[in-house]
Amino acid sequence: MSYKILEEYTQPLVDNIKDNYLSILKNVGEDPKRDGIVKTPERAAKAMQFLTQGYEMDAEQILLGAMFEEDYEDMVLIKDIELYSLCEHHILPFFGKVHVAYIPDGKIVGLSKIPRVVDVFARRLQVQERLTRDILDAINKTLQPKGVAVVIEAQHMCMMMRGVQKQNSATTTSGFRGQFKESETRNEFLKLIS
Structure with missing residues (x-):
């Protein structure tokens, strides 16, 4: 077969x-x-x-295509989403994991749509800092949840293969909106992804 x-x-x-x-x-x-x-x-x-197919994709449309009314008010966490992107400075890969959480405010989204949103922005020439913000802002704007959190942990081939050549280095970026700005909620999220 x-x-x-x-x-x-x-x-x-x-x-x-x-x-x-x-x-x-x-x-x-x-x-x-x-x-x-x-x-x-x-x-x-x-x-x-x-x-680079992410330039042709629309994160908002992906989320809207699977958004449902639901009376659920606790954290939804999708962790360890595989990430592959290209650094815009050297067009070399960076790769790692993305952790995304949101607290619904009357609407949830199909779980597979969150990794698709990650791919929309990862499949563009990127820097990790902007990638973090792009994912965060797309979910926040479209779902309008009570809070959103994104953490990315990645290794960059531009640091490993050239330049400083530090093979064991990793970069972590994070972004928080709404209730995740409160330390108790943020700490719960960080504990769950560690």
């Missing part, structure tokens, strides 16, 4: 990006006609289009 992964690409965009990757390969001294490299520009172009 076999399976097929459906990936869609905009061919004119792939062709344009492919030409740029071909130029890069030549400029770094690689032979673009070498057997292992011949298809690399097209593969890299498709990868770049996939890794």
Whole structure:
């Protein structure tokens, strides 16, 4: 039995990006006609289009598509959401985990929509600080909950592979709105994700 992964690409965009990757390969001294490299520009172009598909997505529409009235007033926590993004400074990956919590105010959202919101903003050229705020603000604006919390823990290849070359470093960013600004609620959230 076999399976097929459906990936869609905009061919004119792939062709344009492919030409740029071909130029890069030549400029770094690689032979673009070498057997292992011949298809690399097209593969890299498709990868770049996939890794930046967040520009074509709308977090608000994702959340609105699965929002439900519900009389639930306690914390909803989705933790350890896998994160993969590209640093806008070097176009190198950063990766880690995202923890998101909200306290509903009459509306909840389908649980799978929170990781999708993470991907909307992660699949763009990013800095971790803005990524944290983007996720937080999208959930806060659309759901209008009593509070929202986001913590991101990530490792950055731009720090690991080049520059300071610190392989064991990690960066943590956080953002809090509403009731999560109160120390008791924030501390409960932080305890649950530790």
